[in-house]
Amino acid sequence: MRFVFKTDYDQDIRILKHSGYWWSYGVLLAVLVAAPFLLGSYLQSQLVFVFIYAIVGVALMILTGFTGQASLGHAAFLAIGAYTAGFLQSLGVPFIVYFPVAAILTGVVGALVGFPALRLQGIYLVIATIAFAFIVEEVLARWETVTHGNEGMRVRTLDLVGIPVPRDSEAFYFLCLLVLVGTILLALNLLRSPTGRAFVAIRDSETAGKSMGIDLAAYKVKSFAISAAITGMAGVLFAHKMTFISPEMFTLLLSIEFIMVIIIGGAFGVHGAILGAIFMVMVDPFLTALKDDVPVLAASVASSFGMAQDAATQLQEKLSKIGSAAGLKGAIYGLIIMMFILFEPYGLYGRWLKVKLFFQLFPLYKRATFKRQKTYVKSERNR
């Protein structure tokens, strides 16, 4: 355990607190830079999805984790970014122009969504963002001159100042990594600026924030706009990764996946968004692998415990039948959400902090450190 002896106020808000941070994040970055040369193309492609989900996760973290405004409409922001990219590209606009344009446009739309949010709290805001997402989905399906409606839209290969960057290339991987690192730095810098402090104040108590002179309206709109703009950038990358976009890719279920990213990761730090993104993207191939291996494994375990051979084979068949049933994935997603909320409300990052603290304080760790305070429900209607 290392104590940083602070001699300067700036040390309080440093992103890299001491030399250990340089080492650990430097190694992580080096591993990520080396990854495409070491991993197969499948894992590299999964990593690109992790980056894209992580960008959206960071965006959502700014809005939900730090400003306390829940949103179930981020799939719509992603869609706006993706479609802006697709449409402008088809007009022949270069990437360096349409990438920022998509971010700005999505940011403006996000600010517009933020305005109703000024009067809404908690659950009403969630419902408003759902309504917004539905309207966007329907507009995408109907505005055929721009979006090609339900047929979907083909997105051509990304063209970076004359160099083609195909979706599976290492260059695309590095582009996504660059955007992710940029987003994280932006988020961290934002959070140590007065704006970020105001966001956190709004989350903790609107009334207290207001009485400290924070303009609630301006900061809520800002938070929505920033979050939406980052999601819009992720949308551009998403469009190029998928190479084909259609309205049914951006449904409520995708928004729920994004919310899952920050809930599973832990909705109180940028680390959480990254861990959540890794979990959400990797759970799918992991389940696929389990589907093939578990029945065989279960059967061999059963037969080694003295079960008759044909009974073991039957067990294996039954398990693989359950494994291949349609909709199993949805059930497991549902279970994962419920389990995390019931048993690990601080998410994966919270678990990591607990483990770290356990070793730092050994043998003085006490579980009550992380016990949450229960606040009994008082009517929000008269709040």
Add this chain to the structure above:
Amino acid sequence: MLDFIQQLVSGIALGCVYGLIALGFVLIYKATEVVNFAQGDLMMLGGFFVFTFIGLMGLDYWLGFLFAVCGMAVFGMATERILVRPILGYPQFSIVMATIGLGYFLRSIAGMIWGTDDLRIETPFSAGVLKIGNLVLAHDKLSVIVATVILCAALYAFFNYTRMGTAMRATSENMLAAYYMGIPVKRVVSLIWAISAAVAACAGVLLAPITFIHSNVGLVLGLKAFPAAVLGGFGSIPGALVGGLIIGVIESLAGFYLPQGWKDIAPYVVLLVVLVVRPHGLFGPSMRKKV
């Protein structure tokens, strides 16, 4: 003119469907300030229960109806016990996410157990229409309208005139104070989930001849019932009915008079407008800020 009235009537029938589902949202919200995103899926499950009792076990319609409603009430209680009670008192958003997870789970499990085809059952309302002049109203829709009105009236009376109803309102105002007054808060919350699931089961059974029974019916209708509940002011029982009617009529008229595509988003446009102009809805209590 006749077109207009016919659209109005079918809008009212549709609105009662939304109202019936919104009633479930409102009940849970009224007593515990929790919004149950799985309400539509509870309705879907009610439909599957009644299919099991009537379609597979061959029971009489009314007996199957009764069993399904009782079964769902027990299911609602179990859900409350397992999922909601441990996180009661934590931020509202985590409960919302838990119910979203529950909805996901129920949809998939129902699809795995009962398959993904449209199922249908024989009901006394399946055939037959009511004719008033040139107006036509199918019996299945009529049954929904009648049931919604009866349930609304009964629950309104329950909340306003019985001891238990008063206890529920007190619980929603301030849980801790309700504890101090000797109200069995845990039992109250349990009971409200049971009632809400039972109402959802009624909706599922009555909708079975109209929408058929399949695992995604709850998601679609549940999300349409949200605007209804918000419009009526989350937490008001007559509001759920009126909100449902307004949304239903708007959707029906938008489908008839406006270009294609408006039908599906009209409820959400209305919802956004209501949220901006009057966030507490038509019947909701006005909000005051206290520190």
